Amino acid sequence: xxxxxxxxxxxxxxxxxxxxxxxxxxxxxxxxxxxxxxxxxxxxxxxxxxxxxxxxxxxxxxxxxxxxxxxxxxxxxxxxxxxxxxxxxxxxxxxxxxxxxxxxxxxxxxxxxxxxxxxxxxxxxxxxxxxxxxxxxxxxxxxxxxxxxxxxxxxxxxxxxxxxxxxxxxxxxxxxxxxxxxxxxxxxxxxxxxxxxxxxxxxxxxxxxxxxxxxxxxxxxxxxxxxxxxxxxxxxxxxxxxxxxxxxxxxxxxxxxxxxxxxxxxxxxxxxxxxxxxxxxxxxxxxxxxxxxxxxxxxxxxxxxxxxxxxxxxxxxxxxxxxxxxxxxxxxxxxxxxxxxxxxxxxxxxxxxxx
Amino acid sequence: xxxxxxxxxxxxxxxxxxxxxxxxxxxxxxxxxxxxxxxxxxxxxxxxxxxxxxxxxxxxxxxxxxxxxxxxxxxxxxxxxxxxxxxxxxxxxxxxxxxxxxxxxxxxxxxxxxxxxxxxxxxxxxxxxxxxxxxxxxxxxxxxxxxxxxxxxxxxxxxxxxxxxxxxxxxxxxxxxxxxxxxxxxxxxxxxxxxxxxxxxxxxxxxxxxxxxxxxxxxxxxxxxxxxxxxxxxxxxxxxxxxxxxxxxxxxxxxxxxxxxxxxxxxxxxxxxxxxxxxxxxxxxxxxxxxxxxxxxxxxxxxxxxxxxxxxxxxxxxxxxxxxxxxxxxxxxxxxxxxxxxxxxxxxxxxxxxxxxxxxxxxxxxxxxxxxxxxxxxxxxxxxxxxxxxxxxxxxxxxxxxxxxxxxxxxxxxxxxxxxxxxxxxxxxxxxxxxxxxxxxxxxxxxxxxxxxxxxxxxxxxxxxxxxxxxxxxxxxxxxxxxxxxxxxxxxxxxxxxxxxxxxxxxxxxxxxxxxxxxxxxxxxxxx
Numbered sequence: 001x002x003x004x005x006x007x008x009x010x011x012x013x014x015x016x017x018x019x020x021x022x023x024x025x026x027x028x029x030x031x032x033x034x035x036x037x038x039x040x041x042x043x044x045x046x047x048x049x050x051x052x053x054x055x056x057x058x059x060x061x062x063x064x065x066x067x068x069x070x071x072x073x074x075x076x077x078x079x080x081x082x083x084x085x086x087x088x089x090x091x092x093x094x095x096x097x098x099x100x101x102x103x104x105x106x107x108x109x110x111x112x113x114x115x116x117x118x119x120x121x122x123x124x125x126x127x128x129x130x131x132x133x134x135x136x137x138x139x140x141x142x143x144x145x146x147x148x149x150x151x152x153x154x155x156x157x158x159x160x161x162x163x164x165x166x167x168x169x170x171x172x173x174x175x176x177x178x179x180x181x182x183x184x185x186x187x188x189x190x191x192x193x194x195x196x197x198x199x200x201x202x203x204x205x206x207x208x209x210x211x212x213x214x215x216x217x218x219x220x221x222x223x224x225x226x227x228x229x230x231x232x233x234x235x236x237x238x239x240x241x242x243x244x245x246x247x248x249x250x251x252x253x254x255x256x257x258x259x260x261x262x263x264x265x266x267x268x269x270x271x272x273x274x275x276x277x278x279x280x281x282x283x284x285x286x287x288x289x290x291x292x293x294x295x296x297x298x299x300x301x302x303x304x305x306x307x308x309x310x311x312x313x314x315x316x317x318x319x320x321x322x323x324x325x326x327x328x329x330x331x332x333x334x335x336x337x338x339x340x341x342x343x344x345x346x347x348x349x350x351x352x353x354x355x
Numbered sequence: 356x357x358x359x360x361x362x363x364x365x366x367x368x369x370x371x372x373x374x375x376x377x378x379x380x381x382x383x384x385x386x387x388x389x390x391x392x393x394x395x396x397x398x399x400x401x402x403x404x405x406x407x408x409x410x411x412x413x414x415x416x417x418x419x420x421x422x423x424x425x426x427x428x429x430x431x432x433x434x435x436x437x438x439x440x441x442x443x444x445x446x447x448x449x450x451x452x453x454x455x456x457x458x459x460x461x462x463x464x465x466x467x468x469x470x471x472x473x474x475x476x477x478x479x480x481x482x483x484x485x486x487x488x489x490x491x492x493x494x495x496x497x498x499x500x501x502x503x504x505x506x507x508x509x510x511x512x513x514x515x516x517x518x519x520x521x522x523x524x525x526x527x528x529x530x531x532x533x534x535x536x537x538x539x540x541x542x543x544x545x546x547x548x549x550x551x552x553x554x555x556x557x558x559x560x561x562x563x564x565x566x567x568x569x570x571x572x573x574x575x576x577x578x579x580x581x582x583x584x585x586x587x588x589x590x591x592x593x594x595x596x597x598x599x600x601x602x603x604x605x606x607x608x609x610x611x612x613x614x615x616x617x618x619x620x621x622x623x624x625x626x627x628x629x630x631x632x633x634x635x636x637x638x639x640x641x642x643x644x645x646x647x648x649x650x651x652x653x654x655x656x657x658x659x660x661x662x663x664x665x666x667x668x669x670x671x672x673x674x675x676x677x678x679x680x681x682x683x684x685x686x687x688x689x690x691x692x693x694x695x696x697x698x699x700x701x702x703x704x705x706x707x708x709x710x711x712x713x714x715x716x717x718x719x720x721x722x723x724x725x726x727x728x729x730x731x732x733x734x735x736x737x738x739x740x741x742x743x744x745x746x747x748x749x750x751x752x753x754x755x756x757x758x759x760x761x762x763x764x765x766x767x768x769x770x771x772x773x774x775x776x777x778x779x780x781x782x783x784x785x786x787x788x789x790x791x792x793x794x795x796x797x798x799x800x801x802x803x804x805x806x807x808x809x810x811x812x813x814x815x816x817x818x819x820x821x822x823x824x825x826x827x828x829x830x831x832x833x834x835x836x837x838x839x840x841x842x843x844x845x846x847x848x849x850x851x852x853x854x855x856x857x858x859x860x861x862x863x864x865x866x867x868x869x870x871x872x873x874x875x876x877x878x879x880x881x882x883x
Binding site: 278282285288289328 | 368369371420422423425426429433435436439440443444446489491530706773831866
């Protein structure tokens with residue numbers, strides 16, 4: 001009898017068991033990064049039953065899944081972006097178990113509420129970074145290194161020409177620029193990505209120079225974050241706002257406004273744009289702004305390398321950015337590195353204006 | 356060097372002409388004269404001879420940054436500019452004394468004859484002593500080419516404000532071949548000696564492409580019409596029994612066209628003429644490509660002179676009896692030129708007179724334009740009969756009304772990353788035409804699309820790459836574009852056997868499939 005039982009067990013289970021043993025903990029499928037053990041997806045680009053979300057940017061937190069799990073600060077952010085969704089918030093470091101797989105969120109330092117996602121099963125650990133930076137920005141919980149065997153990393157700025165300056169220096173030059181414009185009775189239009197960048201800029205503006213106005217998209221997202229972060233006061237620009245009121249003050253807005261009718265109503269302007277892409281002279285000139293500020297919410301070349309070293313990983317998967325170049329370099333340095341295709345967009349200066 | 360780098364950074368970081376002029380003026384007022392002179396030289400595309408090859412600079416940069424060479428090259432392809440790539444990669448704390456601009460350029464000039472190891476030592480020293488943007492400017496001086504959105508006109512305007520000398524006079528003084536090595540700021544700009552100026556050309560006057568509603572707004576009787584000759588623009592100067600020939604790029608090209616030397620003894624002293632160099636044999640205007648063969652050579656052999664004889668087709672006179680007459684109305688200058696020409700007509704000298712045509716209706720002008728191919732011209736020139744001879748490109752008095760371009764539908768086959776403003780996007784395209792079942796490359800083009808279209812094509816290229824060769828990607832043949840071009844001639848140097856002039860993208864043919872594109876045979880049908 002035990003013998004027959006064993007036979008039946010074998011008949012039914014051998015194939016799937018063997019298959020499961022060969023399966024990696026995370027797979028790259030047509031819907032997203034999939035953990036078959038737990039039946040969940042990480043930052044899926046198609047609707048799924050259960051999605052673990054690293055952060056609120058639109059290419060990582062997409063619409064259409066039945067249930068979302070993310071860091072608690074990211075909950076109001078994706079609710080704001082995705083509308084009525086079923087979502088569950090976790091604290092950093094809080095371990096939760098799905099089908100015997102242990103998951104936890106860890107600070108990625110990218111934007112408020114952004115996480116690396118740690119996955120552990122039978123002693124094997126993977127980390128999916130989402131997007132991250134190793135610099136501290138004053139509004140996001142700073143990046144924390146997590147030990148792992150396999151590190152799935154972004155590499156938006158994964159070539160060595162990208163080396164960020166001290167953020168303080170950049171913020172100083174932004175405030176200087178504003179002060180000079182104020183003297184010239186010129187309004188400063190400072191543009192950056194609506195979630196993360198704009199709040200980081202806002203946090204470091206010097207309100208003693210003047211008033212800070214906002215575009216609607218900027219104001220709403222900032223409002224969502226005010227419950228967690230202390231920001232200088234802002235005022236939303238409305239139809240009633242006059243050029244005279246704005247004169248010499250600073251306006252925060254998403255980059256898409258450049259060249260729009262909305263901008264024309266702001267009066268005499270000096271335009272500034274904050275992005276890591278502004279490292280490139282060509283990008284600065286193509287943007288056609290008066291001032292470009294090199295400041296990024298992604299890791300630069302050294303940041304990427306230091307994060308990889310600190311993770312103690314053996315295997316690396318590069319997902320978006322200069323994936324092939326970066327993986328080749330890592331292989332030469334002795335890591336087991338490969339690239340996988342995902343649908344996370346690299347927020348190039350070209351594509352930003354469409355968002 | 357610090358001051359100059361600061362200036363370039365300022366010029367680079369604004370789009371507003373007024374701010375650029377203000378920054379330049381301020382610089383000219385403050386900078387030592389030697390530095391100001393070198394700045395004028397660099398901004399008018401005059402640079403010291405290149406002391407090292409870019410290949411060496413690349414390998415040194417990868418050495419100093421301890422990066423594998425392939426990674427340096429990849430970075431360079433992405434950045435799109437060598438000077439900038441090196442500046443971004445070689446980040447060291449700036450230490451050591453920084454020389455002035457003119458000192459630094461002297462160092463670069465003295466570097467040329469030195470040994471490779473000394474050159475390397477010097478360049479490493481400078482890379483380490485300069486900050487990021489200074490390093491970029493230093494590399495730009497080494498590799499040449501300051502394209503920073505400052506035209507010569509704008510620079511001249513700023514200089515004029517700083518030294519308080521009329522802009523037109525300054526533009527004239529800055530013409531021709533000069534080098535800060537052999538002339539001072541005082542001698543070139545402030546107090547030039549007339550004796551040193553006998554070869555000095557006038558700034559060329561340039562035409563704009565005709566605007567759409569032009570004929571509706573203008574009376575035809577106010578306009579003198581000529582054919583737009585398809586050669587090389589040149590200014591011929593006869594002073595003190597010597598002749599000087601200048602190209603539009605302000606190069607002295609007297610040596611390349613020795614058959615014009617005889618004019619020094621025939622035409623009166625104190626004569627400056629504007630015209631077009633054309634290949635001309637047996638009473639026939641030749642092909643532009645033939646002219647290029649002559650320009651390409653270092654010395655002109657007797658055989659070449661015989662194969663491709665040259666004339667100058669005259670259409671304007673700027674100086675007469677030693678007097679600058681650019682302010683005379685065009686019709687008076689044209690009369691004077693015709694009288695001058697008449698004196699020598701029939702003699703065997705290499706000059707022709709561009710015929711001035713007058714019409715009573717724009718329809719007649721349009722009919723004349725249709726004759727362009729027969730007359731071997733590119734179309735028509737429309738000149739305001741009362742206008743003076745201006746400086747540079749100024750709207751209003753001279754217009755070019757080119758013949759409609761020839762067009763052909765071709766398939767996008769390869770793409771390369773752009774440079775400058777187009778860095779990091781695939782904007783330089785190669786196009787193929789069908790020959791049996793293959794696409795044969797026939798032209799490269801990089802303009803004509805809107806920014807929105809460029810974005811879409813860029814995206815397509817990134818997603819449909821078949822193979823990568825450094826900065827070049829082979830693309831799945833799927834997109835069809837209508838390519839326009841000016842001239843077409845047989846060529847043994849091109850794989851297709853045909854050379855087209857000034858190819859550019861006319862439109863993206865979304866409606867066409869790859870199989871609808873034209874064949875190489877279709878293109879050859881267009882050969883004259």
